[in-house]
Amino acid sequence: MAIISMQKVNIIGFKEDERKILKFLQEKGLMEIIEKEEALSSNELGGKSEEEIDTYIARTSFALEFLDGLEKEKQNFIDAFLGAKIKVSKKKFNKVLRNFKYDKVLNTCERIDDEIARLKEETKNQEKEKELLFSWEDFPYRFSEVGATDKVALIFGTIPQSEKDKLVTKINSKLPCTHVQVIKRDKSEAFLMIVFLKKEENNVNNFLREFNFNERKLSYDFDATAKERIEEIDKEIASLQKRINSQKQKAIELLRYRLDLKCFYDSLLLKRNAEDTKRKFTSTEKVLLISGWIAKDNFRFLKENLAKISQNTALIEVKPRRGEEAPVAIHNKGIITPFEAVTKIYGMPKSTELDPTPFLSFFFILFFGVCLSDAGYGILLMILSRIALRKLDLGLEGKKLIKLLFYGGISTLIVGALFGSWFGASPDIFPESFGAIKTFLLKIKLIDPVKNPVNVLILSLALGILQIIFGIGVSMYGKILKKDYKNALLTDALWIIFIVLLVFFALTNVGVLPSTLQVTSKLLVIISTVGLVLTQGRHQKNIFLKIGSGVLSLYKVIGYLSDTLSYSRLLALGLSTAIIGIVVNMVAQLCRDMIPYVGVVVMALILIGGHLFNLAISSLGSFIHSGRLQFVEFFTKFLEGGGNTFKPFRRETKYIEIGD
Template identity: 25%
Template sequence: MEKKYVEKHKGKEFSLMRAEISNNFKDKLLVELSNINAVHIRAKETPKIKENLDLKNPLLEKIKKLRENLDNLFKKLEINPFDFADLNVEKKDRPEFLADDINNLISHILEDIEFYTNRFTELNRYISKEIIELEHLKIIRLSYEYLEKIFLSRESVSNLNHFNFRVFTTFSKNLSNLKNLFEFSEFPNFYEIFEGTEDRIAFFIFYPKDKEDEFNGRIRLIHSEEVPILKRYLTKEGVNLSRIEGEISYRDQELSRYRNELQRIIDINMLKFAGINEIVQNIEEYNWAEHQFEKTFSSRLVLKFFVPSFKKKEIQDRLFKTFKDNIVIDTIDIHKDQPTYEKDTKKPGIIKGLKEGETLKESKSEKTKAHEEKNDLRNETPTVMKNSFIFRPFETILKMYGIPTYSEIDPTPFIAITFPILFGLMFGDVGHGLVLIIAGLLGTIILRKRSKDTRNMSWIIFYCGWAAFFVGFLYGEFFGLHGEIEFFGNVLFEIHPIWVNPLEDIMSVFYFSVIIGVFHLNLGWFVQFLNYWKQKRKYLAFTDSFIKILLLTGGTVLILGFGFDIDVWITFPFPILLTVIPGLLLLILKPLGKIFKVSYLQEESIGGLIGEGSIEAFDTVLSVMSNVASYIRLLALALAHIALLTSINAMVNLVEGEGIFVEIVRLIGSIFGNLVVILLEGLLVFLNSMRLHFYEFLGKFYQGSGIEFFPFFLDDDYSTMVFRTGTERDIISEEIDKEFEVKSSKEEISKAVDYISEKYS
């Protein structure tokens, strides 16, 4: 189920909030944060050894067992969690789950699941028994209906002094074995086969009583099932079919009664099942959140979480109102344009590595600064992607690459513009564009109850359809046709290229593809320029991003304007300087930045910056050439698209003849061919458009290593989870708890020693 956080942020800044409470208020704090529904809990750093020990945590085992038991119950009851979506429950009608703590809650839920599982097991046992009895009676009825034809009666059965009379059913595949086993020359008998049920046959057989042992040995070879000849079904006159029908009717009624009872249990408890399922989901979420608490030196608990800055005061007031003097709250505002570090709350101690007479300030080395950079809170702060409804669907494509970090620009609006354009240039056709537009609209309507990403993909197809539609006019293509568009011999309209048909002027489209590639790459560096500027690294914005834009643009003008004639490059007005000057600037500007005391370049040496600049300049020149060449696929796929449609139309026109029937055959062939192109080549074009954005565009500037804002929230659509409020502990109780904590710590240390010994022995 999707999270319910819907409130829009007025600002994009977050604050880190640190809440300190006593252990007995832990559960209540998590429930309160869930009700706030605007809190992103910060994940606690856990040592690797601790993670391995936590895998054997009894609580995790209980939660795992809880999920397995619930899934098994739903599987037995044939309940799908999607069935709960139609439930509309008032808050006062939602079942309440009251507990002292998480362990107590899990125990209650396990008891409920066990109760319903036992009810189902008992009912299912009765249902299975009735099904078996009913199937058995149906076989008896089928067999006795046939035996009635041979005038079988109670008297005729009792008169068989020297022969046994028995009836069996077996699988149809055993028919040949049956004939071989009861060949008269091998075993004296008389049998007759008659129709059974579905894949089974039935037969009756007479054989001598003194051959009983031999008969039993033979009949076992075909895995048959005997139909009993019961006197209660036989009268002096013949077979008592009415009694058999009566027993079948009774079993049918009993089976229906049990099944109705099972369905009644499901129906009247559907809300309870929905509540249990929701509570189990909440427990899984809750368990993760509970493990993010840290212990202080005074054995109190600390939880750190990010909140929108504009809601900071509101959340603080709410927590103080709920917990009064039982909570301590600290906050740190995290700005996007400057590093923010968390204050060290640990007790002071001996600082290792401090030389005699050296102060802490003097000992701060480059390694320490690098560590601070690593602990910049912006690296852990979640990101809220805020885009208009027009651009929002393209967030799905961006998330495939990664979430924007807290301090960088969200490139979704740029992708929302360039993605459909590149798609349209490779898939330009008015008719195909219309098909994609209609398909996208139908997808948004039909799939409106599906996941957000599924709906977004429908909107992306819709936008790409419009791009293909408009580019189709530039190419003059309508379902692969151009010029006069005929339908059943009538000219509907004419379509001609507004710009150029790629098949007729390949070089024009080639140059255009190169220009599009240069523009797209420069757009990536422009976004990088904006990121540097936003992060107050204006020197890097000019010496890195801007110089690269000049280098690529100068190289493009040099090649497209002056060709590959080196003599022309080095004669007046010396066009080669369009690339040489930006290249040299890329080499020397960063070292100059250190000389000019640019703060964020001071950690590197001049030699390191020169080496970095040389490598970066060399890499930029090589990568740019391959990047621009990659955009030639715009031409290649546009040509392939038009050529495929031309081939399909040519094959359709191979159907010779006149008349309405021939026109219908051609129409069907054209529809089928166009659908194949739309599906297969449409997918290929879509993937290539993604590739151009992932490798050529985003790779130039985008980190994509951010964390999406995911508010801690416990669903309450079908249930209410309530923890009893804790009370203040007296001094003796607290001392006893400390003794238990010491004992628990010793046990954890012992487990850690055992783990290390086992791992590295």
């Protein structure tokens, strides 16, 4: 239950054992490796192998994407949501890598992709040609037969539809030896062929210009009509399509290598990670020095196993440099473990501070319960998280989160029962057939936040004051552990006394405690205030500064007050859950009454959907706000935070989880 104590170590060994040591460290994942500032190894690993790894990573990633494009991998929604990895045993992983002919598969993938791209390009070209030919579709002659003779010439082109008739009339009347043939027409334009005598060329041209004729050069000379050619192209496109499909078919055969590719990809990642880490080593030609941090408890294990790798390897404890901060990892036992997930959201404490996890656990789960505050949702949450734990393949952190939700369910059940809220309904309206259960539920119902919000507000604020005092208490505990008795007593203890007295004074004033105590409490508050003024400026040298600082320190009261008010969110979130629940029930009831025949079915659907929605949205809110109260209101009393998370050198993969 605390911060794991860290030990800085050096591993010294022979260069020839480097690979084995590296592999061992990566596999066990126990050591964070740091860079020696006087690192010698400039780039002796040879950039080439690294480049090669990167190229292979890119190629494999491409191949996987390519295969994904062919057939999406089936993954259920939750696995996709969690980004679950495939579990493969170490033995199988190695076997796959040994037997996998990656070059062949990668080359095939790339070849197929190139081929498909080429065929698609070809198809596109054919389609473009076909499109151009469309305007010639009704031209009945083979292009090779069309052409000028000694006396006769041809011209092709388009003309606006409105001008066509005028042109034809004019040519017919003025130039009887000229023939105009319409090849194709659409709404706006007509496509014409005009045959004329060469000697009349100038006249024809003049007419054409007059009517906005737009010439189109004949660029085909093949021995077929446009129609025949289009048919030919269609055939060609179909055959191209067939070839694309056959390539795809070939690619689909590659799908069975998907797992192999993933293993290969991850093995490359591991290799690159190892190469990157290697650069942090200090090495001479023969000797190797690895510097880093390990948990003290792992020292013996590492030492023994390193010795097994090679007799020439040693693990040595080293003293950290002055001001060098150890990385931080936390470890808690049993029921507290899941709460590490909350601490991790905030970040690690400093290596010299306390691990806040055990201290926040009780309040976090209590506040979660007060925010969700519906016994029915509590039960549902417990069931759902149980199922999730059993059925889903969660990582270590995911499991912590789900367990936390399970505890949250318990807490919600208790708080909800006390508030008398069961899926948005109060036990009063339960049917009489519930008998003893109803009586029991009514008996344990202490307070109804919807009817008595003010009482719950007071309860929330009281919980807030309690946690703030507890927070200062933790700070005191931390100082005592460090044997800083003076500050523990004069700062933290004094403040706790002051706050307690202030609350005491307030209670006598509002009549909760007998008013005969008013004078006493007032006196006590004054005495403790004086005490604070006298002590809180003790670090100052000058007597005036001492007093001034002391008075200024009273300003902290404002901070504590605003912290306390922040706990009013407990009521607001609790009410929000309760009211949404009530609304769901009300709408469901309305539907049952208003819709004939199927009303009951609609009601059931609304009840299930509505309450699940409320559970989801309210649990999210409860988790976030309960967390916020820990981070902003609670941690600030005793924790600075900002420690470096312990990041051991280990296997980090993308697709595969390598088992033992």
